[in-house]
Amino acid sequence: MANEEVEKETKLADPLTEVGAPVNAELASPEYDHDEIYDPEEEIRRREESLDERANREELKRTASHVTDASTLTRTTTRASVPTTPPKPWYKTPNPLRWGSIPPVPKERQESAEARAGFFSRLTFQWMAPLMNVGYKRPLEQGDLWEVNPSRTVDVMARRCNESFERRVKNGDKYPLLWAIHESFFWEFWIGGACQLVASIFQVLSPFVLRFLIAFAQEAWDNQQNGGPPPPIGRGIGLVLGVTFMQVFQSLGTNHFLYRGMMIGGQVRAVMISFIFEKSMVISGRAKAGGKAVEDGNDGGKSEKETDETKKEETSKKGTKGEKMGIAGDGVGWTNGRVVNLMSVDTYRMDTASAMFHINWTAPIQCIITLVVLLINLSYSALAGFAILVIGIPALTRAIRSLFRRRGLINKVTDQRVALTQEILQSVRFVKYFGWEEAFMKRLGEVRDREIHGIQVLLAIRNAINSVSLSLPIYASFLSFITYSLTDHGLSAAEVFSSLALFNGLRLPLNLLPLVIGNTVDAWSSMKRIQDFMLSEDQEDTAMFDPEAKNAVEIKDASFTWERTPTQDNDKPSGPGKKGAAKKKSSQSAKNEKNAETSESNSDTASTLVEEREPFKLEELNLAIGRKEIIAVIGSVGSGKTSLLAALAGDMRRTSGEVILGASRAFCPQYAWIQNTSVRNNILFGKDMNREWYKEVIKACALQPDLDMLPDGDATEIGERGITVSGGQKQRLNIARAIYFDADIVLMDDPLSAVDAHVGRHIMDNAILGLLKDKCRILATHQLWVLNRCDRIVWMDGGKIRAVDTFVNLMENEPGFKHLMETTALEEKKEDDGDAPVEEKSSKKETKKKKKGRGLMQAEERAVASVPWSVYGTYIRASGSIFNAVWVLLALVIAQGGNIATSLWLSYWTGDKFGFSTGLYIGVYAALGTGQAIFLFIFAIMLTIFGTRASKALLRQAVTRTLRAPMSFFDTTPLGRITNRFSRDVDVMDNNLTDAMRMFFLTMVTVISVFALIIAFFHYFAIALVPLAIIFVLAASYYRSSAREVKRFESVLRSVVFAKFSEGISGVASIRAYGLQGRLVNELRGTIDEMNSAYYLTFSNQRWLSLRLDLIAYHPLPVVWFCPTS
Secondary structure (H helix, E strand, C coil): HHHHHHHHCCCCCCCCCCCCCCCCCEEEEEEEECCCCCHHHHHHHHHHHHHHHHHHHHHHHHHCCCCCCCCCCCCCCCCCCCCCCCCCCCCCCCHHHHHHCCCCCCCCCCCCCCCCHHHHHHCCCCCHHHHHHHHHHHCCCHCCCCCCCCCCCCHHHHHHHHHHHHHHHCCCCCCCCHHHHHHHHHHHHHHHHHHHHHHHHHHHHHHHHHHHHHHHHHHHHHHHHHHCCCCHHHHHHHHHHHHHHHHHHHHHHHHHHHEEEEHHHHHHHHHHHHHHHHHHHCCCCHHHHCCCCCCCCCCCCCHHHHHHHHHHHHHHHHHCCCCCCCCCCCCCCCCCHHHHHHHHHHHHHHHHHHHCCCCCCHHHHHHHHHHHHHHHHHHHHHHHHHHHHHHHHHHHHHHHHHHHHHHHHHHHHHHHHHHHHHHHHHHHHHHHCCHHHHHHHHHHHHHHHHHHHHHHHHHHHHHHHHHHHHHHHHHHHHHHHHHHHCCCCCCCHHHHHHHHHHHHHCHHHHHHHHHHHHHHHHHHHHHHHHHHHHHHCCCCCEEEHHHCCCCCCCEEEEECCCCCCCEEECCCCCCCHHHHHHHHHHHHHHHHHHHHHHHHCCCCCCCCCCEEECCEEEEEEEEEEEEEEEEEEEECCCCCCCHHHHHHHHCEEEEEEEEEECCCEEEEECCCCCCEHHHHHHHCCCCCCHHHHHHHHHHHHCCHHHHCCCHHHHEEEHHHHHHCCHHHHHHHHHHHHHHHHHEEEEEEEEECCCCHHHHHHHHHHHHCCCCCCCCEEEEECHHHHHCCCCCCCCCCCCCCEEEEECEEEHHCCCCHHHHHHHHHHHHHHHHHHCCHHHHHHHHHHHHHHHCCCCCCCCCCCCCCCCCCCCHHHHHHHHCCCCHHHHHHHHHHHHHHHHHHHHHHHHHHHHHCCCCCCCHHHHHHHHHHHHHHHHHHHHHHHHHHHHHHHHHHHHHHHHHHHHHHHCCCHHHHCCCCHHHHHHHHHHHHHHHHHHHHHHHHHHHHHHHHHHHHHHHHHCCCHHHHHHHHHHHHHHHHHHHHHHHHHHHHHHHHHHHHHHHHHHHHCHHHHHCCCCCCCHHHHHHHHHHHHHHHHHHHHHHHHHHHHHHHHHHHHHHHHHHHHHHHCC
């Protein structure tokens, strides 16, 4: 029954997607393939489709060869020797785009088609066509995605950018990171800027040529009515073709500008992730704690104390202003949560800003050119309209300036939320064990409320800027036409409508400008944060290496210190257990040094100030250890045993004296750092396989029985942080790694504490005293039976070495040591009598469970169908009500109706259709323009409020379901994947989704209204619109088939990068001790390249579609223009 319960628990749905989804009855059938991921939409499709359609789809699945990279890709199925069925005859496939055979998945990844494409192919993005064709005929697999161009690999780009960055830091440049990025991507960056400038110029010249085209049509109409000769048709054809080609060149320029901007953004993001990870491998503990190096170099001197006191005073002043503190990551120091936020959110903002950055400077140039052309059209009357723009600029500038300050404040709150979320997820076992879910949800909700409030204010300012920007062309044209009319100028159609087109042409850059400026503000803030992190102090190895030294370890008058870490707590008792639980936890934590520190950092307080603890120090240490000597370090709780080994491993800052190591070192920490990879890779840890040595290590560490029980032996994948193996297995892997590394100095922090007594003796005899007999071994331990097997004992107390001697001599000559041994022996007896049987029982239960398992870590699911409508419905309902969408669309329709009415009324005014007075025409025109501006602002504000409300509700729901998920979910899901959802994806919902929806709805309503207006005046255009609409739908469907899969691959591969990044920064101490920073950085860069192989395609296929839709849209232009003359 217990095993059935375990199996039932592990089959729950992913809480990040759909927790508690109904389980289909087919799951229980013996024919159901449990290797495939259950998809409710797939089941619905199976019921609805015919037998023939189902057979064809299943055959397509079987014939597709699923090529998998196990380290990066989602779960797929590899089938060998499956016979390939012949394709259907063409006449049985109604869609001609699906004619032909189904392309097989390549056995090897191919080089990017862009690298070998010709000029015309690059110009039109035709090099994307082969991949789009494959994606339309069958779902794409990772083997279909091209590899990243060699010049765009992270290794090449990071090396080039790092050289520039270091040179500029050395030269004292003010913003070295910014200028290093600019230098590294100079040519591609400014080629994109030139494309945008050309597109902007053509956007202005098209309405100017439109004036002559309207005049030609007016002349042709007048001559036809008066019986005069028509103007030369060649002139009209030339003007129409001129306008058309200008639109084509504008489309080419815009698409290449966006493509290059997005490409640079992706490259910058990749380099920044690499930089942040590489820096996290070497950042000092003092920098992580928020401190700085003292200028005079006296680490323990008066200046450091004064600095600390000054920091306390500044923090106290901040606290008196009412700022809420409370979560690690308030901007003081570089906690892991804050570093993850840099990688996930800040790099993404730099990526987003790069896409349309050039609009920041091309928009003003476009405005100036537009003014010149308007002066030609309307003479000095155009200046009246531009006066509105001049008046509005200072207000916009002031509002934009406030965005910088607000984004900085929001970034700090976002850091708090991400850091707290990561802390909860890392300690989820304790949270669930003590029932603290609701308490932590409340604490997280308070931070989220502050974050959402700040985002709403920020987006409201953005929307106000956007509404003013959209309104400025309306009022500018309004004033210009009034001035032109009141100065006894006749309002001719050619002048009015070409001028109106020029003013409307300003709406796009002025509409995008606030968004681009907002993205630039965010990116600037993020760039400075990353730069501050990059310029923080590096960790200096406390030891000097001297292979010729007589001893393996020599410590001479050395003192070490941990860093002073601020403890930040809420102004309310927000800890889950309140005071009683805190006291209980504090009393239990006195058992060891690290638990005491953890309890202190999590204890509750009602103070809003930051209280700083005095750091633990090791003082005036003198010790020499021989090359083949085994030393035991012993002492009471908090005496400094773990700190001594951390100092030798390079994890504590040395404040005086010197440490000399005569050989390489390996470190076996008390809490093992286990990677999310196979057992074998955890032991090898980057070393080459030596089969004989490997077998000896496995045997000496008593791992062979465990490997025999694992499903795939030493190839079995271990969960992140070793969560899918027992504590004893984790520690033995830790020991095996240190032994296999074959270093001459092996540091072991209480290595036998988590294993059974008989296993501990086996490891001691066969590993520590066996395989390591010719090495220098330093063991921090509290187990007495180990002491008489050691050459010497280091007795520590209060951060100092009290004595160094043999066990016998210390027992005879040191009464304090003898008392310590008696106390420790009594505690060991109590633990053996009470805890051992329970541990043994749980270990057996876990072993039994492991024999049952098949795969330990679940690969991330990747949907293969379109996004269901239920997702959109869930998002709308999360905003508060399903009717919110109705109100938003109603405001948009009214605003767009005002836009159409404004243009129609202007045409009536120019033709004096109703015979009204000029004042009445002006009044109605002004009212329509004002109403349009008001409803545009209402639309944007409503969209922001409902969007942020939905984001808040969805995050709360996701966190609640995640915390209520069974432990099997956390055992089989990498932390980086969950962090990706709660950082990057949440940031997209908060800051980008509403902007994307606003642009989408505005574009769709504009397109529909323009087509409706054209058909209302030229009915025959409806005939051309039908095939045009069909082509549009087919092109969009053709695009979606590939774009959807590529985007899903990018999302899955991004989660792999998150997991690899989070895993690396959590094991910095071990990585540093082994000196393997470079290998971990290279591995991360490989996963980033895998992610970019999909990410670069996401915007490449967007440009492919956009260019073709533009070309399709330009075909009706001749029809529209020749209709009036026919």
